[in-house]
Amino acid sequence: QVQLVESGGGLVQAGGSLRLSCAASGRTFMRYAMGWFRQAPGKERDFVAGISRSGGITRYGDSVKGRFTISRDTAWNTVYLQMNSLKPEETAVYYCAGASSTIVVPITPPEYAYWGQGTQVTVSS
16 A cells, blocks of 8 residues: 655746655555646546656646656655646646556546645646
Protein backbone atom coordinates (compact mmCIF):
# COMPACT_ATOMS: atom_id res chain seq x y z
CA GLN A 1 0.00 0.00 0.00
CA VAL A 2 1.09 3.55 -0.68
CA GLN A 3 0.39 6.68 1.33
CA LEU A 4 0.58 10.00 -0.49
CA VAL A 5 1.08 13.49 0.91
CA GLU A 6 0.85 16.55 -1.32
CA SER A 7 2.46 19.92 -0.69
CA GLY A 8 3.26 23.12 -2.54
CA GLY A 9 -0.19 24.56 -3.09
CA GLY A 10 -1.02 28.16 -2.37
CA LEU A 11 -2.10 31.48 -3.79
CA VAL A 12 -0.54 32.73 -7.01
CA GLN A 13 -1.38 35.44 -9.49
CA ALA A 14 -2.49 34.62 -13.00
CA GLY A 15 0.53 33.88 -15.15
CA GLY A 16 2.54 32.70 -12.19
CA SER A 17 4.02 29.31 -11.36
CA LEU A 18 3.81 26.72 -8.62
CA ARG A 19 5.43 23.35 -8.09
CA LEU A 20 3.44 20.68 -6.33
CA SER A 21 5.11 17.75 -4.63
CA CYS A 22 3.70 14.37 -3.69
CA ALA A 23 5.68 12.29 -1.23
CA ALA A 24 4.94 8.58 -1.28
CA SER A 25 5.60 6.23 1.60
CA GLY A 26 6.64 2.64 1.21
CA ARG A 27 9.10 0.75 -0.92
CA THR A 28 6.49 -0.08 -3.55
CA PHE A 29 6.50 3.38 -5.08
CA MET A 30 8.03 2.11 -8.30
CA ARG A 31 5.14 -0.31 -8.87
CA TYR A 32 2.67 2.43 -9.62
CA ALA A 33 2.04 4.89 -12.35
CA MET A 34 1.30 8.24 -10.74
CA GLY A 35 -1.06 11.00 -11.63
CA TRP A 36 -2.29 14.44 -10.72
CA PHE A 37 -5.95 15.37 -10.78
CA ARG A 38 -7.80 18.53 -9.81
CA GLN A 39 -11.29 19.27 -8.63
CA ALA A 40 -13.00 22.63 -8.44
CA PRO A 41 -16.12 23.12 -6.27
CA GLY A 42 -19.16 21.57 -7.89
CA LYS A 43 -17.14 19.99 -10.69
CA GLU A 44 -15.81 16.57 -11.49
CA ARG A 45 -12.29 15.46 -10.70
CA ASP A 46 -10.28 16.01 -13.87
CA PHE A 47 -7.07 14.42 -15.08
CA VAL A 48 -4.15 16.84 -15.19
CA ALA A 49 -1.05 14.74 -15.79
CA GLY A 50 0.27 11.22 -15.37
CA ILE A 51 3.61 9.46 -15.48
CA SER A 52 4.52 5.82 -16.00
CA ARG A 53 6.27 3.64 -13.45
CA SER A 54 9.63 4.17 -15.12
CA GLY A 55 9.03 7.87 -15.67
CA GLY A 56 9.61 7.43 -19.38
CA ILE A 57 6.03 8.09 -20.50
CA THR A 58 3.90 11.07 -19.58
CA ARG A 59 0.40 12.17 -20.49
CA TYR A 60 -1.34 15.50 -20.00
CA GLY A 61 -4.81 16.89 -20.08
CA ASP A 62 -5.40 18.99 -23.18
CA SER A 63 -5.76 22.23 -21.26
CA VAL A 64 -2.35 22.00 -19.58
CA LYS A 65 -0.17 20.72 -22.40
CA GLY A 66 2.89 22.90 -22.85
CA ARG A 67 2.46 24.58 -19.46
CA PHE A 68 2.59 21.77 -16.88
CA THR A 69 5.28 19.16 -16.42
CA ILE A 70 5.08 15.98 -14.35
CA SER A 71 8.18 14.19 -13.12
CA ARG A 72 9.16 11.62 -10.55
CA ASP A 73 12.22 11.13 -8.40
CA THR A 74 12.56 7.50 -7.47
CA ALA A 75 15.33 8.12 -4.97
CA TRP A 76 13.05 10.40 -2.96
CA ASN A 77 9.75 8.59 -3.69
CA THR A 78 8.35 11.89 -4.89
CA VAL A 79 6.26 13.05 -7.83
CA TYR A 80 6.25 16.66 -8.93
CA LEU A 81 3.93 18.84 -10.95
CA GLN A 82 5.48 22.03 -12.28
CA MET A 83 2.72 24.44 -13.24
CA ASN A 84 3.48 27.52 -15.33
CA SER A 85 1.31 30.26 -16.79
CA LEU A 86 -1.47 29.49 -14.35
CA LYS A 87 -4.99 30.71 -15.07
CA PRO A 88 -7.76 31.69 -12.62
CA GLU A 89 -9.96 28.86 -13.91
CA GLU A 90 -7.34 26.40 -12.70
CA THR A 91 -8.19 27.19 -9.11
CA ALA A 92 -8.94 23.82 -7.52
CA VAL A 93 -7.83 21.21 -5.07
CA TYR A 94 -5.04 19.21 -6.66
CA TYR A 95 -4.72 15.53 -5.81
CA CYS A 96 -1.87 13.12 -6.26
CA ALA A 97 -2.79 9.52 -7.02
CA GLY A 98 -1.21 6.11 -7.46
CA ALA A 99 -2.62 3.88 -10.17
CA SER A 100 -3.79 0.33 -9.67
CA SER A 101 -4.49 -0.17 -13.36
CA THR A 102 -2.17 -2.06 -15.68
CA ILE A 103 -2.48 0.72 -18.23
CA VAL A 104 0.85 2.48 -18.60
CA VAL A 105 -0.54 5.92 -17.74
CA PRO A 106 -4.21 5.83 -16.76
CA ILE A 107 -6.25 9.00 -17.09
CA THR A 108 -9.49 8.29 -15.21
CA PRO A 109 -10.00 8.40 -11.43
CA PRO A 110 -11.33 4.83 -11.09
CA GLU A 111 -7.99 3.52 -12.37
CA TYR A 112 -6.23 5.03 -9.37
CA ALA A 113 -6.39 3.23 -6.04
CA TYR A 114 -4.38 5.54 -3.79
CA TRP A 115 -5.06 9.22 -3.20
CA GLY A 116 -3.53 12.02 -1.21
CA GLN A 117 -5.54 14.48 0.83
CA GLY A 118 -5.19 17.23 -1.76
CA THR A 119 -3.60 20.65 -1.79
CA GLN A 120 -5.41 23.89 -2.61
CA VAL A 121 -4.22 25.96 -5.55
CA THR A 122 -5.78 29.39 -5.93
CA VAL A 123 -5.01 31.55 -8.95
CA SER A 124 -6.05 35.17 -8.63
CA SER A 125 -6.88 37.35 -11.61
